[in-house]
Amino acid sequence: MGEKRSRGLRKWVNLLLVIPCIAALWTPFYNSVEPRYFGIPFFYMWQLVWIWLGAGITWVVYVVAWRGGDE
């Protein structure tokens, strides 16, 4: 709160947001049936897990760079 976060820091931390986009859009990472987890093919497991990882990364960006520093 007290300290003023520089625009530079925000810009760099915001770049983390690109990670979930790449993980979701680069299909060669995940277009396979095996390995299965709990009977669920990898193709589905990867995308299901990345929903939460994406949210987690967005949360980290929020906490590190934005929370409380802006109305």
Added chain:
Amino acid sequence: MGRLCCRLARGRRVSATANPVSIGIFLTLFLLILSLGFFASRWKKGNLHHLDEWGLGGRRFGPLIVWFLLGGDLYTAYTFVALPALMYASGGAGFFAVPYSIAVFPLVFAVFPKVWKICADNGYVTAADLVEGLFRNRVLALMIALTGIVATMPYLSLQLVGLEAVFGGLGLHASTTLFGHDVEFPLLLAFAVMAGFTYNSGIRAPAIMAIAKDILIYTTLIACIVVIPAKLGGYGAMFDAVPADKIIIPPTPENSLGPQFAYATLALGGALGLFLYPHALTGLLSASSRDAIRRNAVFMPIYAFMLALLLLLGFMALAAGVKDLPEYGDGFARFGDIYAVPALLNQMFPAWFVGVAFAAIAIGALIPGAIMSIAAANLFTRNIYRSFIRPDCSAEHETLVAKIFSLVVKAGALGFVTFFPETSVVQLQLIGGIWMCQTLPAVLMGIYLKWLHPIALLAGWIAGMTAGTLMANATDFKASVYTLDIFGLEVPCYSAVSALVINIGVTLLLSAVLRPFRSSVALTPSVAE
């Protein structure tokens, strides 16, 4: 109740699925939640004769309300029936809505707080307001507004298609013939009620209803993912029911980027286009602060996870083999694959729970329906009526025009599904998505690149719209993916994305050429950091 459910059109058999318990529970919940919509005008009380209040709730919704509102707004009834139906018909390739949802919220986090700020500081209600403010060009703003209205109309109509599938699943079927077309009474009634509460309470109505709807939807989905796989013998058995060549994206052929590229561009185009849609932007602009938008970008993925589970209902319907069961033959004949989810719910759950689930989906049609008509009305009023017809109208008059236009939009959507075949509504929605993406340079690039020239943006928009329409036309408006031939390499790409590339190219190139002629920057609105 009996009278309601079994008044049938001439010549139709009684639907095998009609069950008084389901219908009773459904109607009770449905009416209860609808009545919330009428009381909504008293909530966070504001002067409803003001467009900012009627159309954006005074920009006073905190993070939690926005979360519910956007969830109700983006995950619509048509989504609930059509996306699982896509999985049901085409397998893993239909799962692209999930990477699309993964990519869209980081984008919202990075870009939309800034959009909100400019709009709130300058009193903008629509994307076209923003564009007119940034570029001082009424024609460009008009084109943005028209694109929004035209793309929203078929989307609104599709909510009715979703609603029809629910009524069909319940066996609630009562119609009369008008000019040779079936007019469904339950649909007409539900729509009239929606028109009433929208007119009366504006965006407060869908916001408050979204909370109640979500409770029902989450209950339904949790029940689905626990009960149905258990009945089918586990998730493994469910995926085994999917044909082996459909479980993931098909392999890449020689000299082609293949279906995987198409999958990625569908996800990317969806993510880029989503918040350009007037109803989605309206939801965001009703937030009370930039912080509310950022927090939503963090927590919206909960809906994305729900969506992913929902898509799997398509596979559950495959595993349950609902299409081969005689009692659902009528439904599949009438609605096609979008009947898969209603049939699955009927098959798997006791009658009372079917009523709960269908009430959730039906309300899920009315919430986005209300927001879409409000958003289209905002566009018409601000960027057509006030810009070109009555520039000096009072705030009260402006709001009245918006309220009336919201009724006109809904009547139009209802007429559309009644008098045109459903396939043409789906085709229009497809082309609408391609068109909507073409507003991206003016709306989103404009806030970062001040040197873009309005004439260049207009030319880019025309190029993108033309290219997108031609590509869609080449597939007879049946497929959103068009295969480009780039030096012998086949590139199957979502037409919205390839048209957008052309659009951005033209915009940047012409802006560079026209840069010396850019008018004074002193006119641009306050863009505070």
